[in-house]
Structure formats: C-alpha cells, structure tokens
Amino acid sequence: MNEDARRRRRRTPLRLRSGTNWAAQEPTWRQARPALIAAALKRAQARSGGNWFVVGASRSVAADGRPAGRTVAGTEIVLWRTSSGDLRAGPGACPHLGAPLRESRVVCGTLVCHWHGMALDGAPFAGWQPYPVHDDGVLVWVRLDRTGGEQSTDRPPPVRRPDPGGAVDAVVTVVGRCEPEDVVANRLDPWHGSWFHPYSFTDLRVISAPEGEQDEPFVVEVSFKVAGRLVVPVRAEFTAPGPRTVLMRITEGEGRTSVVETHATPLTPPGAAVPRTAVVEAVVAASDRSGFRLARSLAPALRPLMSRAAGRLWRDDLAYAERRWALRNAGTFPG
Ligand code: FES
Ligand SMILES: [Fe+2]
Structure with a gap:
C-alpha cells in the first residue's frame, strides 16, 4: 500500500468490499455447536444479577409530569423523578x-x-414500600428481591462503558414471546451474524470461543455494512456479565471501546404459559475520530437512526429467540 492509500485509510474507517454472495459464504453451523452455546448460556445463568432488572432508558423517565410504568416478572412498577432529578420506584398500585x-x-x-x-x-407510606432503583446514566434498573431470588447487591453488575463525554448512546426496547434465556442464547451465538443479518454484517469470523468450562469471551471479526459496498471492519468481544445481560465490546477498529449491551427483562411471572420478555438494548458508541465530535453534537438526530438499526x-433476533422458546416449550429443541 502506498503512502496515499495509507493516509486515506487513516482518514476514514470505511473499506470497499467487492460484492458479497450470501450463499457462497462459509457455513458456520459446524462451529456453532449447540453444546458450546448451551454451556456459555449455563455459565451466564450461574452468575448473579443481584436481583437487578433493567427497565428502560434513563431518558425515558422524564424529570416532571408523568411517571413511567413498567411491569417486570409480573410485578407492576411505577418510576418517577424527584425535583432534584433523583429516581424513585415502587409498586405500581x-x-x-x-x-x-x-x-x-x-x-x-x-x-x-x-x-x-x-x-x-x-x-415507605401506608404499606407502600419503595424498590431500590439505580440510574447508571444510560439505563434505569430496579431491584426486585422477591422476584430475582438471588443474593441482592447494592448495585447492578458493573459494565465498563466509554467515557460518556465522548460517546453517543441510544436505547431500543422490543418485546418478544420468549424467556430471557432465549435472548441470551441468541446473543451467545455470534455465528449467525452474516447468515441471518446479511443486510448488516459480512465477513464474520469467530476467532475464538470458550471451550469446555472456560469463561473466555467470544472474539469475532466482522464488517458492518454501511451502504452499498462500503463496510467498516472491527473486532469485537462478547461476554455475559450477568444472567440476563450480554455485552459486545468493540476492541479493534472503528469505534473501539464502544459497547452494545443487551438486557433481557422478563415481563411475565416465572413459569408463565406464554412468557414475554423485553429486550432493552443500549448502544454506547465512541470514536477517536474528529468527525465523531460532530456526530456527538448531532446526537439527538443520530439516536433514532441508531435505534432503528438496532x-x-x-x-x-427476536424471531430466533421466539422460535427457540417455541421449540423448547414443545420439547423439540435440538442439541
Ligand atoms: S386509590 Fe390512590 S388515593 Fe385512593
Ligand atoms: Fe443477531
């Protein structure tokens, strides 16, 4: 590569990818072993979430006016902010x-x-007892000790995010007919990326995956499709810091340190005949590039775009998770 080409590479994260042929990709099903994914899921489920559940975006609980209402594992919750902006939460009745x-x-x-x-x-008032609540600046969490059945902790499991001063965040919530484990299992199968989402990913390679009892991250190389033949190649790691959370962190390439946090929050009580789970996904994007400073100032406009992409x-992915639940429920889940 000559100096000009190198300079161009430094200036833009974009690469040109010659036409991709979906059917000609290397199949990934041999590597995506059901037992390996099941073992990673089991390790995630063995972690404690400290009885904390994500209920939504911090900015979804407004500073005044209306409170926010949520249901977590069949428990109705109300949330609001005091005049100093602190969060309060408790039973919704x-x-x-x-x-x-x-x-x-x-x-x-x-x-x-x-x-x-x-x-x-x-x-506490007239029998109404508040729930512990935590605002981490991007997401709001409530602690439900009776629902979680875990050892409770003062704070949710910590997640390392880029410095908020240099990042743009967006939160999207979708609801599916499945249990939290189906959402987590979907995220612990990185091999489906460029097969199932060819509009977003290409050239996906899983560099390493945890074997046996190992608790290593999944390491993935992948190119995000931006437009036409333009792609952004990155390396990313997937980990499960809690039983209902999967974290993807970009470790090399454009957006290094950016994270995508996927949180699965049950809406229905445990054992519901038709379970429903909310997937609350926070994208916290960072970049060292000067163009990103401009992007930050455009954050209010960028957020809906980021949310739409997610x-x-x-x-x-919900179709995958719902299908997984349907097969489990019918007793016909393979593997
Ligand atoms: S039901 Fe709320 S004050 Fe009566
Ligand atoms: Fe996916």
Whole structure:
C-alpha cells in the first residue's frame, strides 16, 4: 500500500468490499455447536444479577409530569423523578384502593394519586414500600428481591462503558414471546451474524470461543455494512456479565471501546404459559475520530437512526429467540 492509500485509510474507517454472495459464504453451523452455546448460556445463568432488572432508558423517565410504568416478572412498577432529578420506584398500585400509579401525576417531585390524592414522596407510606432503583446514566434498573431470588447487591453488575463525554448512546426496547434465556442464547451465538443479518454484517469470523468450562469471551471479526459496498471492519468481544445481560465490546477498529449491551427483562411471572420478555438494548458508541465530535453534537438526530438499526436486527433476533422458546416449550429443541 502506498503512502496515499495509507493516509486515506487513516482518514476514514470505511473499506470497499467487492460484492458479497450470501450463499457462497462459509457455513458456520459446524462451529456453532449447540453444546458450546448451551454451556456459555449455563455459565451466564450461574452468575448473579443481584436481583437487578433493567427497565428502560434513563431518558425515558422524564424529570416532571408523568411517571413511567413498567411491569417486570409480573410485578407492576411505577418510576418517577424527584425535583432534584433523583429516581424513585415502587409498586405500581396505589396502597389506598389500587389506582394505577403510572397514570397519576408528579407534582414538585411527589407522586400524587389521581384517584384520591394520596401523595408519595418515595419513602415507605401506608404499606407502600419503595424498590431500590439505580440510574447508571444510560439505563434505569430496579431491584426486585422477591422476584430475582438471588443474593441482592447494592448495585447492578458493573459494565465498563466509554467515557460518556465522548460517546453517543441510544436505547431500543422490543418485546418478544420468549424467556430471557432465549435472548441470551441468541446473543451467545455470534455465528449467525452474516447468515441471518446479511443486510448488516459480512465477513464474520469467530476467532475464538470458550471451550469446555472456560469463561473466555467470544472474539469475532466482522464488517458492518454501511451502504452499498462500503463496510467498516472491527473486532469485537462478547461476554455475559450477568444472567440476563450480554455485552459486545468493540476492541479493534472503528469505534473501539464502544459497547452494545443487551438486557433481557422478563415481563411475565416465572413459569408463565406464554412468557414475554423485553429486550432493552443500549448502544454506547465512541470514536477517536474528529468527525465523531460532530456526530456527538448531532446526537439527538443520530439516536433514532441508531435505534432503528438496532431495532431491525432485533426484529430478526427476536424471531430466533421466539422460535427457540417455541421449540423448547414443545420439547423439540435440538442439541
Ligand atoms: S386509590 Fe390512590 S388515593 Fe385512593
Ligand atoms: Fe443477531
């Protein structure tokens, strides 16, 4: 490569990829061994999430006006912010006569029930007990000790993210008919990338995968398709820091240190005949390039685009997770 070509390479992360032929790719099914994926899933499930569940994006709980309502494992939850912006959370039914508090109002940081005016400031009151809640700047978590059945911790399992000052984040939520393990299993199968999502990925190679009892990350080389023949090649690692979370971190190439966090939060109680799970995916993108500084200033406009890209992948990945649950439920899951 001459100096000019090298300079061009440094200036742009984009590479030109000659036409890809979906059917001509190397099949990955031999490497994507069901037992290997099942072992990685089992290790993830053996970790403790400290009874913490992701409920959504930090910015989805507004500073004033309406509270936010969520359901986690059949438990109705209401969340709101105090006048200083701190989060509060607790049961979603009013302790007086059961009004849906998600439909109430927040007045000067206090939740005021719209049926008879009971005011909740977030402290225990009339039998209403708050839930521990955590805002990590991108996501909101609640701790449900009775639901989780794990050893509770003060904070959710830590995830290393790029410095928020130099990153753009977007959060997308989709809901599927499956259990959290089906979502985690999908993410612990990196081999499906360029077969199942050819519109987004090409040239995917799994460089290493955990063997036996090992607790190593999956290491993947892949090119993201940007437009036409333009691609961005990266190396990424997949790990499962908690039982309901899979983390993809870009370790080389454009966007190094960027993370995609996939959190699976059950909506229905354990053992529901038709389970539903929310996939809350946070993309925290970083880059050393000066162009990215401009992108940061455009973050409000970029966010919906990033969410749409993740949303398309997740429509397909949910089909995978739902199919996995349907076969498990019928007792016909292979492997
Ligand atoms: S139901 Fe909430 S105050 Fe009566
Ligand atoms: Fe996928």
